[in-house]
Amino acid sequence: MVAATRTAELHQGHEETSTHDNYLTHAHGWRSWIFSLDHKRIGIMYLCAILISLLLGGVFALVIRLHLWTPEGALVSNHTYNNLFTLHGAVMIFLFIIPGIPAALGNFVLPMQLGAKDLAFPRLNLLSFYLYCIGAVLFLGVLLASGIDTGWTLYPPYSLEGSRGLGVLLALTGTFIVGFSSILTGLNFMATVHSMRPKAMGWFDMPLFLWALFATGIIQVVATPVLGITVALGFLERLFHLGIFMPEYGGDPVLFQHFFWFYSHPAVYVMILPAMGIVSEVVSVFSRKPIFGYRFIAMSSIAIAVVGFLVWGHHMFTSGQSKWTNIIFSFLTFFVAVPSAIKVFNWLATMYKGDIRLKTPMVYVLGFFGLFGVGGLTGIFLGSLATDVALHDTYFVVAHFHFVMVGSVLTAFLAGLHYWWPKITGKMYDERWARVAAILVMVGFFITFLPQFLSGLQGMPRRYATYLPEFKPLHQLSTIGAIVLASGMFLDAWVLWVSLRRGKAAPANPWGAASLEWATPSPPTHHNFDETPPITGPYNYDVLEEVSEEAGWVRNDGWNP
Amino acid sequence: MSSHAKPSGDRRFLQVHFETMGAQLAASKSGMWLFLASELLFFGGLFTAYAVYRANHPDMYHYGQYFLDWRMGAINTAVLISSSLSAAWSVRAAQLGDTKTLKATLWLTLLLAGAFLVVKYFEYAHKIEAGYIWGGEHCVDNLKVAGKLTEHQIEHCLSALPPEVAHLPIPEHMGRFFSIYFVMTGLHGLHVLIGMALYVWLLRRAGRGDFGPKYFGPVDMVALYWHIVDMIWIFLFPLLYLIG
Numbered sequence A: 001m002v003a004a005t006r007t008a009e010l011h012q013g014h015e016e017t018s019t020h021d022n023y024l025t026h027a028h029g030w031r032s033w034i035f036s037l038d039h040k041r042i043g044i045m046y047l048c049a050i051l052i053s054l055l056l057g058g059v060f061a062l063v064i065r066l067h068l069w070t071p072e073g074a075l076v077s078n079h080t081y082n083n084l085f086t087l088h089g090a091v092m093i094f095l096f097i098i099p100g101i102p103a104a105l106g107n108f109v110l111p112m113q114l115g116a117k118d119l120a121f122p123r124l125n126l127l128s129f130y131l132y133c134i135g136a137v138l139f140l141g142v143l144l145a146s147g148i149d150t151g152w153t154l155y156p157p158y159s160l161e162g163s164r165g166l167g168v169l170l171a172l173t174g175t176f177i178v179g180f181s182s183i184l185t186g187l188n189f190m191a192t193v194h195s196m197r198p199k200a201m202g203w204f205d206m207p208l209f210l211w212a213l214f215a216t217g218i219i220q221v222v223a224t225p226v227l228g229i230t231v232a233l234g235f236l237e238r239l240f241h242l243g244i245f246m247p248e249y250g251g252d253p254v255l256f257q258h259f260f261w262f263y264s265h266p267a268v269y270v271m272i273l274p275a276m277g278i279v280s281e282v283v284s285v286f287s288r289k290p291i292f293g294y295r296f297i298a299m300s301s302i303a304i305a306v307v308g309f310l311v312w313g314h315h316m317f318t319s320g321q322s323k324w325t326n327i328i329f330s331f332l333t334f335f336v337a338v339p340s341a342i343k344v345f346n347w348l349a350t351m352y353k354g355d356i357r358l359k360t361p362m363v364y365v366l367g368f369f370g371l372f373g374v375g376g377l378t379g380i381f382l383g384s385l386a387t388d389v390a391l392h393d394t395y396f397v398v399a400h401f402h403f404v405m406v407g408s409v410l411t412a413f414l415a416g417l418h419y420w421w422p423k424i425t426g427k428m429y430d431e432r433w434a435r436v437a438a439i440l441v442m443v444g445f446f447i448t449f450l451p452q453f454l455s456g457l458q459g460m461p462r463r464y465a466t467y468l469p470e471f472k473p474l475h476q477l478s479t480i481g482a483i484v485l486a487s488g489m490f491l492d493a494w495v496l497w498v499s500l501r502r503g504k505a506a507p508a509n510p511w512g513a514a515s516l517e518w519a520t521p522s523p524p525t526h527h528n529f530d531e532t533p534p535i536t537g538p539y540n541y542d543v544l545e546e547v548s549e550e551a552g553w554v555r556n557d558g559w560n561p
Numbered sequence B: 001m002s003s004h005a006k007p008s009g010d011r012r013f014l015q016v017h018f019e020t021m022g023a024q025l026a027a028s029k030s031g032m033w034l035f036l037a038s039e040l041l042f043f044g045g046l047f048t049a050y051a052v053y054r055a056n057h058p059d060m061y062h063y064g065q066y067f068l069d070w071r072m073g074a075i076n077t078a079v080l081i082s083s084s085l086s087a088a089w090s091v092r093a094a095q096l097g098d099t100k101t102l103k104a105t106l107w108l109t110l111l112l113a114g115a116f117l118v119v120k121y122f123e124y125a126h127k128i129e130a131g132y133i134w135g136g137e138h139c140v141d142n143l144k145v146a147g148k149l150t151e152h153q154i155e156h157c158l159s160a161l162p163p164e165v166a167h168l169p170i171p172e173h174m175g176r177f178f179s180i181y182f183v184m185t186g187l188h189g190l191h192v193l194i195g196m197a198l199y200v201w202l203l204r205r206a207g208r209g210d211f212g213p214k215y216f217g218p219v220d221m222v223a224l225y226w227h228i229v230d231m232i233w234i235f236l237f238p239l240l241y242l243i244g
């Protein structure tokens, strides 16, 4: 291995990146993947698993939308419909969007941004991937068993009634196990950032993506165990009639809601914080300007993580909790919007007078600003007591959370995927078609979800398999949008597939980014770095200059991988 | 990684992605503390459930407490505190390279943990035998439900009632107290069991002579875990057994 890297070093003198021993060619055979402790390989396995989940959840979504083409429901029975929206939500949330950015992209990038060889606990990392897979298989088991029609929120008493069958038990177990996977990932990331930063890199010299992952880790470690104990209690309740959640035995179903949202509200920040981390990287690199307000962005991640723990009650304004509780939760909900806004303003200020390059990741990020703007602002409507009482459980809520989860997190995920794609695969993709796909995704998204704000305002309840004829035009518009959105996604999948097969070789640093993952060949070597790169700041673009499209950017102080 | 020749001596346990043993120890320490934080939150959900039910149904706790034998709880508290002492001692012994003391204290911790579970076993067995189990299955709850219990079970349930509660009205859904009791102590017991497995593993490694002044991380980490398990019990004991 040592010899191999030596040869690689020698090679780099004359030949470009394609011949060096990299993490993909370092070992062969399927065993070298599923038993790999290399964070890069584990990241790739996560990426595949997560994309499969996205596909599965997406198919459910398309069936839902097609079914809603007509008021009386076009495709499936009401019972099947209930199963579809439950599994769509559960798969997308627990298997795609929560692990998505941290476990797939974060796994790959985090150690490299630190200039480290691996995460602090490689074995734990692999274990957390295995747990993810076991959890995912259990969710698939739900499909085969009796199904589950409770909604992803699993509210008792309905979900824990004796007649519900095996599906709920499997889903509870799956959630428990996937939760542990998430805890272990967060723990690993925090310990790595904390203890493996090179001496020359202080906390405020880290790329903002690392701040974001660190803040995410706080939430994963602190909130997820509460979900774990909640679903464990639900499981025991269902089997042994504990009387904790089921009114039949003297239990309190609202307590379940409190527990559930104590996790699930912070969980929305597990989704959005890493997305915001990607945005911070991309917006700076493609504006050719150091990020504006570094400390504000970094600290607002921590602020979001902390204050995010205090607002869960805004999901329960109509659950019968006391008036004063409602008022306090509403106030705190307004408060938590502040750090999000701080970030948005800093990103916009970064772009101001920047030399903006509209590469695919940047196109996604520009879309993110619009989509997150709408999603975040409508969150304020829902956080206001008077309006939420009317809007709760309508399509307005559905539109709100899709704007933040799909509109913002999915676009940021795609931005990150395209941004790091050359590093991960060593291949460039077709810029033009990737941009077309990005625009299709975002236009499709708007067509799908803007009408849902309107139907929600007019009183269309969520989770209904049929609806009144007056909502028909809005629903049909949504369905058309969903088809556009899906075609954008498939186009993008094709673009990336073609890139894998015959993309041009990627240079070490195609975008001119200054964080350390770009100071190693594409794809990286097995141990990431042959020698520790100099640490000159994650947003210091003065040390870089562009050679050509093919050779990318190199450092002008003579140091290059 | 396997292609690397292992350096000999104290660095033989150094993983490739760390530069020094110190860095490796620091990383595992921070990881362990984070894990313990998440453990606290895990139990935190149960403590919250305890608090909510206690606030809403004080009578249930007042009644239920008489079913638990505080002497058993006290013995177990003493057992666990001594085991924490011996766990801490084992870390010191590893740091000093005193293998004999290390092995002795690891054994002692393991045995005390086992003793804890034996006491717990007797407590559980007694309750289950009398029908004082969880939630809707609790015999006192079912006394009034026609046809749910046999004559014999009713007699058994009543004859085992603690004398202190004979004159008290039976609170509604009494079984919830026992649900909380069984879930909390059960989860804690599971942690004790895991701790025992970890001590067996440490004993094997200590037997191989793995630990010494330069490498004692695992002993240290497991002891940290053990202290948390101990600490959780120190909250459980008064909350369940003492304050009625």
Ligand code: HEM
Residues within 6 Å of the ligand: A153, A268, A269, A271, A272, A314, A315, A333, A334, A336, A337, A340, A375, A376, A377, A378, A379, A380, A382, A383, A384, A388, A391, A392, A393, A397, A400, A401, A404, A405, A409
């Ligand atoms: C910017 C600040 C935000 C505010 C003020 C906010 C506020 C709210 C409120 C009050 C609700 C409850 C509505 C109801 O059920 O009546 C809600 C629902 C929801 N929000 Fe947000 N939100 C914000 C950002 C986010 C983000 C960033 C995400 C995810 C990435 C998110 C995901 C969700 C989800 C999933 C639900 C619905 C859950 C369900 O009932 O199934 N929100 N939001």
Ligand SMILES: [Cu+2]
Residues within 6 Å of the ligand: A264, A265, A268, A311, A312, A314, A315
């Ligand atoms: Cu929320």
